Amino acid sequence: MAQQKILTYLPVLPSGELMGSAAELLGAAAQLGSPVGVIVTTPGMAEAAAESAGELGAATVRVAEHEAVGTTLTEPTVDVFTTAWEDLRPEAVLVPNDIDGRDLAARLSVRTHSAIAADVVGVHRDEEGIVAHHSVYGSTFTTESATTHGTLIITLREGAVDYRGQPVTPEIHRVELGELPPQAASITEFSASVEASTRPDLRGAPTVVAGGRGLGSAEGFALAEQLADALGAGLGASRAAVDAGYAPHSLQVGQTGVTVAPDLYIALGISGAVQHLAGMQTAKTVVAINKDPEAPIFDIADLGIVGDVFEVVPQLIETLKAQRP
Amino acid sequence: MRIAVLVKEVPDSYGARRLNLTTGLAEREASDRVLDEITSRAVEAAVSHAESAEGVEVVLVTMGPESAESMLRKTLAMGADSAHHVLDPGLLGADMTLSAEVLAAVLQRIGCDLVISGDVSSDGTGGVIPTMIAERIGAAHATSLDSLTITDSSVTGNRETYGGTVTVEAQLPAVVSVTERLPDARFPGFKGIMAAKKKPLETYTLADLGIDPAADVPRSILLSVTEAPARTAGEKIHDEGDAGKRLAEYLIDKKLV
Numbered sequence: 001m002a003q004q005k006i007l008t009y010l011p012v013l014p015s016g017e018l019m020g021s022a023a024e025l026l027g028a029a030a031q032l033g034s035p036v037g038v039i040v041t042t043p044g045m046a047e048a049a050a051e052s053a054g055e056l057g058a059a060t061v062r063v064a065e066h067e068a069v070g071t072t073l074t075e076p077t078v079d080v081f082t083t084a085w086e087d088l089r090p091e092a093v094l095v096p097n098d099i100d101g102r103d104l105a106a107r108l109s110v111r112t113h114s115a116i117a118a119d120v121v122g123v124h125r126d127e128e129g130i131v132a133h134h135s136v137y138g139s140t141f142t143t144e145s146a147t148t149h150g151t152l153i154i155t156l157r158e159g160a161v162d163y164r165g166q167p168v169t170p171e172i173h174r175v176e177l178g179e180l181p182p183q184a185a186s187i188t189e190f191s192a193s194v195e196a197s198t199r200p201d202l203r204g205a206p207t208v209v210a211g212g213r214g215l216g217s218a219e220g221f222a223l224a225e226q227l228a229d230a231l232g233a234g235l236g237a238s239r240a241a242v243d244a245g246y247a248p249h250s251l252q253v254g255q256t257g258v259t260v261a262p263d264l265y266i267a268l269g270i271s272g273a274v275q276h277l278a279g280m281q282t283a284k285t286v287v288a289i290n291k292d293p294e295a296p297i298f299d300i301a302d303l304g305i306v307g308d309v310f311e312v313v314p315q316l317i318e319t320l321k322a323q324r325p
Numbered sequence: 326m327r328i329a330v331l332v333k334e335v336p337d338s339y340g341a342r343r344l345n346l347t348t349g350l351a352e353r354e355a356s357d358r359v360l361d362e363i364t365s366r367a368v369e370a371a372v373s374h375a376e377s378a379e380g381v382e383v384v385l386v387t388m389g390p391e392s393a394e395s396m397l398r399k400t401l402a403m404g405a406d407s408a409h410h411v412l413d414p415g416l417l418g419a420d421m422t423l424s425a426e427v428l429a430a431v432l433q434r435i436g437c438d439l440v441i442s443g444d445v446s447s448d449g450t451g452g453v454i455p456t457m458i459a460e461r462i463g464a465a466h467a468t469s470l471d472s473l474t475i476t477d478s479s480v481t482g483n484r485e486t487y488g489g490t491v492t493v494e495a496q497l498p499a500v501v502s503v504t505e506r507l508p509d510a511r512f513p514g515f516k517g518i519m520a521a522k523k524k525p526l527e528t529y530t531l532a533d534l535g536i537d538p539a540a541d542v543p544r545s546i547l548l549s550v551t552e553a554p555a556r557t558a559g560e561k562i563h564d565e566g567d568a569g570k571r572l573a574e575y576l577i578d579k580k581l582v
Contacts, residue, residue: 014487105453107466140342142550144547148544255447303561316570
C-alpha cells in the first residue's frame with residue numbers, strides 16, 4: 001500500500017526563506033507518512049523555498065504563487081489546501097500552531113468536515129491511525145487524541161518535535177488559485193520586523209535565559225541579554241517583566257506566551273508564578289537565581305541560588321569566560 | 326450595530342488545575358472557575374466601543390455548564406446588554422467541531438454584525454474557534470489582533486505574521502479575536518453590578534439550536550490522559566560571594582555549557 005499523504009503547510013518569510021517551523025513540520029509529517037509540502041506565496045517567492053523543502057524531507061511540493069497572497073488574509077492558502085485535500089485525500093494536514101496556521105486549520109476543518117487536534121506537541125501512528133499528543137494545563141497533564149474518521153488537521157506547537165526528515169529532490173507541482181470568497185479580510189499594509197537578533201529563537205533553543213521583575217528595569221534586563229549571549233542561549237521574559245516594559249511581548253514565556261522545553265532554563269529574578277511555570281516546567285534542568293528565599297520558582301529548580309542576580313550573573317559570566325579561552 | 330462577545334468560563338490559571346484521569350474532563354472542584362482573562366479584554370473592547378458610538382448593543386455568548394451563569398452575570402456588570410448561554414449535557418467534552426457548530430448556530434439565532442473573542446483560551450489553547458465560526462456563518466475573520474478599530478461597516482487591526490506585522494481590514498459581518506495587547510478589563514462598579522441582575526439572560530439547549538451532538542461527523546476523541554510527574558526542588562544555596570563560580574562549575578559538570 002502506498003504511504004498515506006501528509007499535507008504540510010510551509011510558510012515563507014518575506015526574504016523567500018522557509019520559516020524555521022518547516023523542519024519540524026516536515027519531520028512530524030515524515031513520522032506519519034509521505035510529506036507533501038504546500039507553499040503559497042506572492043509571485044517569484046516560492047522557488048527557493050520549494051527546493052529547501054526537499055532538503056527537509058518533502059518528496060512532493062505544491063506551489064502556488066499569486067498577487068492575492070499579499071492582499072487577502074488566509075483565503076488564498078485555504079483555497080490551495082482545499083484543492084489539495086480534494087485531490088489527495090490526505091490522512092493528516094499539518095500546520096504550525098501560529099496565527100496564520102490556526103486560521104488555515106480552522107477554515108479547512110469546516111470546509112472539509114475534518115476534526116482538529118490543536119496545539120499538538122508530538123504525533124505517532126498506531127494500528128488505528130494517527131495519534132496526536134497534547135500537553136495540557138501548562139504541561140501538568142499529557143493527553144492523546146485522534147479523529148473518529150477522516151483527515152486529522154493538526155496544529156503543531158513550535159519547538160515541540162525533534163524528528164527530522166531525510167533530504168530528497170522534491171517533485172514540484174505548480175497549482176493555480178481558484179476564486180476567493182468576496183468577504184475575506186484584506187491586508188492593507190505589511191511592515192517587516194526590525195528585530196535583527198542573532199540569538200537563537202526562543203522556541204527550540206537548547207538553553208533559555210529568562211529575566212523577570214527582579215531585574216528591576218529595562219537597563220537591568222540587559223543582564224539577561226548578556227548571559228544569553230555568553231551562553232548562546234535564547235532570551236525569554238516573565239509576564240511581569242513584559243508588563244513592566246523591560247522586554248517585548250514576543251519574549252514572554254508562560255501560559256499566555258511561548259511554551260519552551262529546553263535542556264537548560266535559567267530564571268533570573270523570576271518569582272515563579274503558576275502562569276510562568278506553565279510555560280517552562282518541562283525544561284530538563286532549571287536554575288533559578290532570586291533574592292527572595294521563599295520564591296516559588298525554587299520549588300521546581302534543580303539548582304536554586306538565593307542571592308543578588310547582579311552579583312551572581314557577572315561572576316558566572318567571568319568564570320565561564322576564564323574556563324573557555 | 327450588535328456586537329457579540331464570546332466569553333468563556335475556565336479553571337483559574339493562577340491556581341492548580343486538574344484533569345480527571347478517567348474521563349479526561351476538567352475537574353471542576355480542583356480550581357476556581359473564572360472568566361478567561363483574554364475574553365474579558367474582548368468584552369472591554371466591545372463595551373468601550375459601545376460607549377463611544379451611537380446605537381451599539383453588546384451581547385455575551387457562551388456555552389458551558391450551569392456555573393457559567395454567575396460568570397455571565399458578573400460579566401454583564403461590565404456593561405454588556407444581554408447574555409446568551411448554551412447549556413446542554415450533550416456538550417460535555419465537546420470537541421472544537423461541535424463547539425464551533427454550536428456557537429455559530431446561537432450567533433446566527435441572535436444575529437450580529439461583529440463577533441469579538443479572545444485569541445486563545447487559557448484552558449483549551451486551541452485558538453481556532455473564532456475562524457471556524459467565521460467559516461460557518463460566512464463572515465470574514467481577522468484574528469489575533471494587537472489593536473482594534475471598529476467602524477459602522479468595518480474593523481481594522483494589526484497582527485503578527487511571518488517576518489513582520491500586517492494591518493488587516495474586514496468588512497462587516499466579521500469575526501475578530503484579540504490578544505493580550507488590548508487594554509485590561511474594567512472593574513464593574515456597584516451600579517453595573519445592580520443593573521446586571523436585571524439584564525436578560527437567555528439559555529438554549531442543543532435541540533433549540535437544531536444540533537445533534539451524536540451526528541456521524543468526524544470528531545476529535547480523547548484516547549488517554551496521564552499526569553506528568555511533579556517537579557521537585559533540587560539543591561538550594563545561599564550566595565556567600567562565590568555562587569556565580571559554583572553555578573559555573575555546576576553547568577560545566579552537567580555539560581550544560
